[in-house]
Amino acid sequence: MTAPLLVCAAEVEGRGLASPLYLGVGKVAAAVAMTRALLERRPAWVLLFGVCGAYPEGHGPGGRLDVGDVCLVGDEWLGDEGVAVDDGFLTLAQLGLGSVGPLMADGGRTAAAARSLGAPIVRGATVSGCSGTDASSRALAGRTGATVETMEGAAVAWACAAAGVPWVQLRCVSNRTGQRAAGGWDLPRAVAGVQAALQRLQAADWGNE
Numbered sequence: 001m002t003a004p005l006l007v008c009a010a011e012v013e014g015r016g017l018a019s020p021l022y023l024g025v026g027k028v029a030a031a032v033a034m035t036r037a038l039l040e041r042r043p044a045w046v047l048l049f050g051v052c053g054a055y056p057e058g059h060g061p062g063g064r065l066d067v068g069d070v071c072l073v074g075d076e077w078l079g080d081e082g083v084a085v086d087d088g089f090l091t092l093a094q095l096g097l098g099s100v101g102p103l104m105a106d107g108g109r110t111a112a113a114a115r116s117l118g119a120p121i122v123r124g125a126t127v128s129g130c131s132g133t134d135a136s137s138r139a140l141a142g143r144t145g146a147t148v149e150t151m152e153g154a155a156v157a158w159a160c161a162a163a164g165v166p167w168v169q170l171r172c173v174s175n176r177t178g179q180r181a182a183g184g185w186d187l188p189r190a191v192a193g194v195q196a197a198l199q200r201l202q203a204a205d206w207g208n209e
């Protein structure tokens, strides 16, 4: 029986839970804190949880989630590593400078969690600059095919992959990406949603098989 190392970005996401590790917000903070924890704590596996943005209908080929919806992230992509050019975006991979994905979650545990919660498994894009305009949201969703956007997913996935440690990512939608005023932000609802999902999984002893 192996419990995961529970990690999240911001204190608001983990408040009230039994001692999750706070990584900090963004790729750099998350990668550094995750790497340190992997080296010091040697977890058998990692469960990243938190809130996320969802790309609206029509912004890209990914699925459509609403504020308050819970999901599992099956594959992660670095969404904004590259060069913005006049007619689009050249990724690090297209430039021959490195991989931007996919970074694959633990398939078995992710599928079991999705079944247990009745939640979808979706693609995640990880960004440094969030999609706060419709143009940036369409560009990110279009080129990644992601359904949800976060600021830490791929960083945690990359650190875990480098250490050979499986990871699972549980998210609840706090907002739609794109024009901020139309984002429908509801952080309390998303925090309550992801914490409730986490507690349902823990009660079912999920992942400890």
Ligand SMILES: O=C(O)c1cccc(C(=O)CC[C@H]2O[C@@H](n3cnc4c(=O)[nH]cnc43)[C@H](O)[C@@H]2O)c1
Binding pocket: 009, 010, 025, 026, 050, 051, 052, 053, 054, 127, 130, 131, 132, 149, 150, 151, 152, 174, 175, 176, 177, 180
């Ligand atoms: O104020 C804004 O317009 C704004 C837009 C996007 C994100 C934020 C955050 O404060 C994000 C903090 C936190 O939440 C995750 N998150 C939530 N929604 C999004 C999103 O639309 N795009 C990327 N990340 C998002 C993220 O993982 C951070 O940890 C504020």
